[in-house]
Amino acid sequence: MSVDQVRSPRRTQILHEAAQLFAARGFHGVSVDEIGAASGITGPGLYRHFRGKDAMLAELLVGISEQLLDEGRRRVAEHDSPAARLDALVRGHIDFALNERALIVLHDRDLANLPDEDQRTVRRLQRAYVEIWVGVVVDAYPGFAQAAGRERTAFRARATADTDGDASPQSADARARAAVHAVFGLLNSTPHSAPGGPHAPGPDAMAELLRTLALGAFAAAGR
Template sequence: MVAMSLDQAPTPRRAQILHEAAQLFAARGFHGVSVDEIGAASGISGPGLYRHFRGKDAMLAELLVGISEKLLDEGRRRVADAPDPTARLDALICGHIDFALNERALIVLHDRDLSSLPDADQRKVRRLQRAYVEIWVGVAREAYPAFAAVDGEPRTRAAVHAVFGLLNSTPHSASTHRAPRPPDTEAMAGLLRTLALGALAAAGA
């Protein structure tokens, strides 16, 4: 068995540090947060964080690479568990909605601070994301055979990216919502599912 490096050992403390780092990075930007501030939010001294992570760069990499790996693994699992193309597409949509509603800080962080990762980690994130997109493209083409007849994969891929844009806009819409109270999570999930299914059905018609 290969021994885990310091930045790979899973512990509740590390998970707490990563959670606090994600919230702070999303609120103020990666470069606007210090190690001491992450430590204070986690209930640990700034220098104490170095027992768990080599530094802020390692935290950012684990957050963005980690969520990309999680999305890909979850997408593969949902596709494997669903009985037919329509069910597989619905499962992918529902899984991504769960991500969009529960990992809002990471969506903001990815949109704004991916370029702060070292080049090797950026390439890894993009490689994982491409694999995730290809799962969606394959399932969408199975669910809507008309995709294959109209521009083939480029049209399908464009439609999938458009749906990602719709679902991933959730954190931004939540932060600017001006109604007396925003939709609850269940209602928002239902709305996003309806919109995503409708968009893909229209594009694949």
């Protein structure tokens, strides 16, 4: 899954170079002229494609959020069983994490540089993407609902006994949502924080390792 799949070759090239430069030096540390030079086009010529750096950053971050959501929906629709749907989601997100490092850096560091409306759009798309995962995870691992039921029973017992206790119990969706965010943290960071060198796992081995870890985390959390 790549941000390059839905754009013209010239826009794709400009956005690719902008993403690399923004990730390496920060949004405010890069000029339009530098993006133009990296793209083989004069700085003023970029304004035929984008109104400025803000528009490039918005298209990068909104665009990848839209594509993650569309890809998530497509993968879920292609499979019948919850386990197969979850595996497809995990594989798709791993592909993103391994191949779109610059966009992960941009989101973590430069989302706040977007106009408020674009920030709200990105967050809305991301929430929808997370909720796809939450529904699949709860279906794949009934233990999330069972654990939530045990918490509700314990909470009612404490309330009946009029004793101090923990806050209100989490729902199955809330527990699954926390697990999804934790797995996203694992998938998004591990490929780029793992040590390199001649003995480091290759892309295929890393992808399979991340898949095993992600599914194992959901299985453990959903017991």
